[in-house]
Amino acid sequence: MQISNELKIRIVGIGKVGTGIAEAFAQNGFEVYGIDIKKEKIESAMNNITLDLDNLIAKGKSNEEEKDVVLSRIRLGTDLDSVLDSDVVIEAVFEDMGSKKKLFKAIDDLVVSEEALLLTNTSSLSVTEIASATGRPEHVAGMHFFNPVPVMKLVEVVRGVLTSEQTIALVKQLAAIIGKAPIVSADSPGFIVNRLLNALVVEATRIVEEGVGAIEDVDIGARLGCGHPMGPFELIDYLKALPLVLDVTDYMADELGERFRMPVWVRNLAREGKKGSVAGGKFYDQNLPF
Numbered sequence: 001m002q003i004s005n006e007l008k009i010r011i012v013g014i015g016k017v018g019t020g021i022a023e024a025f026a027q028n029g030f031e032v033y034g035i036d037i038k039k040e041k042i043e044s045a046m047n048n049i050t051l052d053l054d055n056l057i058a059k060g061k062s063n064e065e066e067k068d069v070v071l072s073r074i075r076l077g078t079d080l081d082s083v084l085d086s087d088v089v090i091e092a093v094f095e096d097m098g099s100k101k102k103l104f105k106a107i108d109d110l111v112v113s114e115e116a117l118l119l120t121n122t123s124s125l126s127v128t129e130i131a132s133a134t135g136r137p138e139h140v141a142g143m144h145f146f147n148p149v150p151v152m153k154l155v156e157v158v159r160g161v162l163t164s165e166q167t168i169a170l171v172k173q174l175a176a177i178i179g180k181a182p183i184v185s186a187d188s189p190g191f192i193v194n195r196l197l198n199a200l201v202v203e204a205t206r207i208v209e210e211g212v213g214a215i216e217d218v219d220i221g222a223r224l225g226c227g228h229p230m231g232p233f234e235l236i237d238y239l240k241a242l243p244l245v246l247d248v249t250d251y252m253a254d255e256l257g258e259r260f261r262m263p264v265w266v267r268n269l270a271r272e273g274k275k276g277s278v279a280g281g282k283f284y285d286q287n288l289p290f
C-alpha cells in the first residue's frame with residue numbers, strides 16, 4: 001500500500017475524537033467517511049466541524065472557499081457496511097474492550113482489501129487484545145490522536161504483539177501526511193503519554209494528601225516551574241475527566257503496579273456524582289479535607 005490522499009479512510013465512532021480525525025484528514029485532502037451508531041451524532045459532528053472551520057476563518061487562518069472544500073470531503077452515515085472498500089479504518093468508539101472487540105470482528109468480516117489497515121484510537125486498552133478479535137492482527141495497530149485532533153500535533157502509533165513492522169511504518173507515514181508527529185509505543189497500559197500524565201496526576205494527589213502543598217499551589221508549580229500549560233488538577237477539571245482518569249489509573253495499577261493507584265479521597269470525589277454541570281466531582285469548588 002502507498003500512503004497518499006487517494007486512500008479511502010473510514011472512521012467508526014464520530015464522537016469528540018472521531019469528529020476531529022475526520023476534520024484533520026479532510027483538511028489534508030482526504031475523502032473521509034464517518035460512521036456512528038447514533039443518527040443524532042451525525043448531525044452534531046457536522047455542526048461541530050463547521051463551527052471549527054468558522055473559527056479558523058474568524059482567526060484569518062482559512063476562508064469560505066477552503067471551508068466548503070473541506071466540508072465536501074466529509075460524508076457521514078450510520079451504515080457500517082460502508083467500511084467494505086476501505087483502505088484504512090480508524091476506530092474511535094467508547095473506551096470499552098467488549099465494544100471494541102465486537103466492532104473489530106465486524107470490521108474484519110466486512111473489509112475486503114487484505115492490505116487494509118485497521119486502527120484503534122484507544123487511549124489505554126490493549127491493542128493486542130483488540131487485534132485478537134480479527135483474523136489479521138498484523139494489520140492492526142493503535143493510532144492514538146490527542147484532543148482537539150485538528151490542533152494537537154502528536155500521534156502515538158501503538159505496536160501490538162503481532163503488528164507487522166510494515167503496518168507501523170505505514171501508520172507513521174499516514175500520521176505525517178496529515179501534518180502530525182508520530183511516536184511509536186509498545187502495547188503497554190497508557191502507552192507513553194498517558195503513562196507520563198497519570199504518574200504526574202497520581203503524584204499530585206499524594207502531594208496534597210500528605211499536606212506538602214495545596215491544590216492551587218501544585219497547579220501553579222506545574223505551570224510556572226515545569227512549563228506545563230495547565231496544572232494536573234486544572235487539567236482534569238477542565239476535561240471533566242475524573243471518573244475516566246480513575247478507571248484508567250485503576251487499570252494501570254492492576255497492570256503496572258500500585259504506584260498508579262489513586263488515594264481514597266480522590267476515589268470518593270469521583271463517586272460523589274453530579275455536582276453542578278460536572279459528573280463525578282471536581283477538584284476545585286469542593287470542600288475537600290485538605
Ligand SMILES: NC(=O)c1ccc[n+]([C@@H]2O[C@H](COP(=O)([O-])OP(=O)(O)OC[C@H]3O[C@@H](n4cnc5c(N)ncnc54)[C@H](O)[C@@H]3O)[C@@H](O)[C@H]2O)c1
Pocket residue numbers: 012013014015016017018035036037038041091092093094095096099103121122123124144145146147
Ligand atoms: N476524549 C479524548 O480526549 C480522547 C483522546 C484520545 C483518544 N480517545 C479515545 O478515543 C475513543 C473515543 O473517545 P471519544 O472521547 O471521542 O468518545 P465519545 O463518547 O465522544 O464518542 C464515541 C462515539 O462512538 C459511537 N459509537 C459507539 N459504539 C459504536 C459502534 N459500534 N459503531 C459506531 N459508532 C459507535 C458513539 O455513538 C459516540 O458518538 C476512546 O477509545 C477514547 O479512549 C479519547
